[in-house]
Amino acid sequence: MCQLLGMNCNTPTDILFSFEGFHRRGGLTDHHADGWGIAFFEGKGCRIFLDDKPSVESAVAHLVRNYPIKSQNVIAHIRKATQGEVNLANTHPFMREMWGQYWIFAHNGDLKTFQPEAGCHFNPVGSTDSERAFCYLLEQLRSKWCSAPQLDELFAEIDRLAAEIRQHGVFNFMLSNGEVLFAHCATNLHYIIRQAPFNKAHLVDDDVTVDFSTVTTPYDRVAVVATQPLTDNESWIQLQPGQLLLFRDGAPLQSSGH
Numbered sequence: 737m738c739q740l741l742g743m744n745c746n747t748p749t750d751i752l753f754s755f756e757g758f759h760r761r762g763g764l765t766d767h768h769a770d771g772w773g774i775a776f777f778e779g780k781g782c783r784i785f786l787d788d789k790p791s792v793e794s795a796v797a798h799l800v801r802n803y804p805i806k807s808q809n810v811i812a813h814i815r816k817a818t819q820g821e822v823n824l825a826n827t828h829p830f831m832r833e834m835w836g837q838y839w840i841f842a843h844n845g846d847l848k849t850f851q852p853e854a855g856c857h858f859n860p861v862g863s864t865d866s867e868r869a870f871c872y873l874l875e876q877l878r879s880k881w882c883s884a885p886q887l888d889e890l891f892a893e894i895d896r897l898a899a900e901i902r903q904h905g906v907f908n909f910m911l912s913n914g915e916v917l918f919a920h921c922a923t924n925l926h927y928i929i930r931q932a933p934f935n936k937a938h939l940v941d942d943d944v945t946v947d948f949s950t951v952t953t954p955y956d957r958v959a960v961v962a963t964q965p966l967t968d969n970e971s972w973i974q975l976q977p978g979q980l981l982l983f984r985d986g987a988p989l990q991s992s993g994h
Contacts (some may be wrong), residue, residue, distance in 0.1 A: 738844040741812040742910040742961040744917040744983035748806035749958055751836045754966050771827040774812035775840045777803045777914035782838045786827045790860035802806055809912045826861035830870050835884040837913045841870040844963055845906030845922055873897050895980045895992045917983040919961045921975035926965050928972045931957040957986030
């Protein structure tokens, strides 16, 4: 299945170290070679880079690896196609506007029986089950509220919708509006919180080590979420099947039962 990567921070941070290992899973250290994408929130804006080529040989990935974009919320995805052709329209992450905010979504899994009716506000451009699920989720939220609700109400509704959609198959996903990051686990999803005192970290997918104490301040806090741990010398926490976790300012804010 696909590979997911997310980052949520209390101050704008670059994702170069995590992306260095992550992008290698798109055709080098793993067999996910059907396109990739990454989205960076900057204030209310969002930079999104997509390519239907394998990330390990993508010129766009080379650009991102050498472009230290600082962001408080990032979502990246490496695709292994289960539904839909390998093309740009089917490449994650997907973006839509709702309530005057950009929403970014990426999915890992296969929803074989998920065929919702067309929505009034949101419909897929491509042919993936992932984009159908994203549009359905937003359609239900937009139908329930004309403007953004309180965060605890939003969390409860996303948790309910995630439980509904995962009845159709595997539904690991990440969702962000640039303020918070939602991470939902169906099978595999892990996270780590990096904060003072910072230590060294070594990538699983490449022989690269970084000493975070030399590139951070004592006040920085960064949550990194990935399908599989990106480092082999840190203690990653595995989410439980059915668990929805909400991150804000680099820390878990709310968690559902599972």
